[in-house]
Amino acid sequence: MFKAIKNLGPATLVAAAFVGPGTVTVCAAAGITFGYGLLWALLVSVVMTILLQEMAVRIGIVTQKDLAQLLHDHTKNSILKIGITGLILAAIVVGNAAYEAGNMNGAVLGLQAIFGDEFAGFYPIVVGGTAFSLLFFGNIQQLSRILIGLVLLMSLSFVTTALLTGPSLLQLAKGFFLPKVNSENLFTIIALVGTTVVPYNLFLHASLAKERWKDSSGLAAAKTDTIVAIGLGGLVSMAIVVSAAAIPSTQLNSVIDVASGLEPLYGSAAKYLIGLGLFGAGITSAVTAPLAAAYVANSCFNWNVATSHWKFKAVWMLVMGVGVLSLGSSFKPIAVIQFAQIANGLLLPILVGTLIWVSTSNTILGNHKNSWSQNTAYLLIFVFSLALSIKTFIKLLGW
Numbered sequence: 001m002f003k004a005i006k007n008l009g010p011a012t013l014v015a016a017a018f019v020g021p022g023t024v025t026v027c028a029a030a031g032i033t034f035g036y037g038l039l040w041a042l043l044v045s046v047v048m049t050i051l052l053q054e055m056a057v058r059i060g061i062v063t064q065k066d067l068a069q070l071l072h073d074h075t076k077n078s079i080l081k082i083g084i085t086g087l088i089l090a091a092i093v094v095g096n097a098a099y100e101a102g103n104m105n106g107a108v109l110g111l112q113a114i115f116g117d118e119f120a121g122f123y124p125i126v127v128g129g130t131a132f133s134l135l136f137f138g139n140i141q142q143l144s145r146i147l148i149g150l151v152l153l154m155s156l157s158f159v160t161t162a163l164l165t166g167p168s169l170l171q172l173a174k175g176f177f178l179p180k181v182n183s184e185n186l187f188t189i190i191a192l193v194g195t196t197v198v199p200y201n202l203f204l205h206a207s208l209a210k211e212r213w214k215d216s217s218g219l220a221a222a223k224t225d226t227i228v229a230i231g232l233g234g235l236v237s238m239a240i241v242v243s244a245a246a247i248p249s250t251q252l253n254s255v256i257d258v259a260s261g262l263e264p265l266y267g268s269a270a271k272y273l274i275g276l277g278l279f280g281a282g283i284t285s286a287v288t289a290p291l292a293a294a295y296v297a298n299s300c301f302n303w304n305v306a307t308s309h310w311k312f313k314a315v316w317m318l319v320m321g322v323g324v325l326s327l328g329s330s331f332k333p334i335a336v337i338q339f340a341q342i343a344n345g346l347l348l349p350i351l352v353g354t355l356i357w358v359s360t361s362n363t364i365l366g367n368h369k370n371s372w373s374q375n376t377a378y379l380l381i382f383v384f385s386l387a388l389s390i391k392t393f394i395k396l397l398g399w
Contacts, residue, residue, distance in 0.1 A: 010209050
């Protein structure tokens with residue numbers, strides 16, 4: 001295990017991406033409102049993420065192509081190609097625009113926790129300006145390490161705090177293995193799935209993996225990398241739920257309320273730690289989401305342009321612009337963050353179905369196409385994600 005952790009690769013970025021402000025918000029809300037009752041949904045989401053990311057990575061390594069590029073090249077029917085391209089653009093570019101709103105609002109909330117409301121009018125400028133500068137000037141690696149380090153510090157705090165709360169093993173077991181779905185918890189379940197199985201991570205992971213491993217000899221290492229990193233990220237999400245379940249409240253009015261869950265460990269300094277973690281998670285994701293959207297658009301439209309090209313920049317500027325505009329909207333930050341996660345959950349069946357189609361193709365993957373057992377697992381994931389989406393639409397329509 002320690003050797004696997006030491007040699008972690010691209011999957012660590014995927015894990016860091018879904019443990020962001022949206023995850024903290026949704027998992028905290030789940031813990032405060034339903035206690036341990038939705039841990040099963042997180043467990044299912046983590047298993048789904050591992051299976052789907054493994055499939056995306058396998059496709060990327062074997063074909064040495066981006067997912068969007070692969071779908072574009074192997075779809076011969078022009079009408080079908082337009083349809084699939086449109087669905088991908090909707091799921092990634094449009095979906096990331098909603099996700100970006102949550103990222104930036106999370107970063108603003110972090111600044112509010114650290115510096116208070118006195119300078120609240122400047123926080124959107126700081127967040128938007130920082131994210132824009134990082135992408136425009138391209139020097140993000142060193143700062144990203146610092147920001148991810150802040151997120152990891154917050155994550156370690158949640159795991160430690162979860163242990164300090166002394167959760168009942170019996171209640172934990174019930175939360176993990178006795179699933180319940182009803183009208184009260186449906187949206188939260190969808191949000192938990194959406195905050196863990198992040199659509200753009202499938203495309204991003206495949207692209208990173210094909211750069212790390214140039215042929216199928218790297219498949220085993222990539223699989224181990226995925227299981228360990230995503231598993232650790234899932235553990236952090238579960239720890240947030242357990243920590244929040246101990247908070248003496250029945251509603252999450254602000255993500256900063258989660259700071260009370262860290263008080264047994266950090267006392268009055270808890271809100272500053274939450275603030276640093278949220279700012280780090282928000283800025284890191286605010287850079288990653290529009291960048292991933294630009295890569296997808298680059299492949300879908302077959303531009304094949306450099307990251308410095310105006311077309312590439314136009315896409316990430318558009319996505320980031322939506323996030324910046326949301327900072328001045330009348331929506332509460334907590335609502336924007338949760339909406340972004342729900343949107344991801346609703347878009348998931350589209351991507352799952354598309355990946356299954358690619359990974360069952362003998363022409364594309366040859367001997368590395370899905371096995372019978374893998375197809376069974378992926379079909380169950382598709383049915384599960386589709387059922388949740390349908391139930392959500394029914395509830396939204398009031399039927």
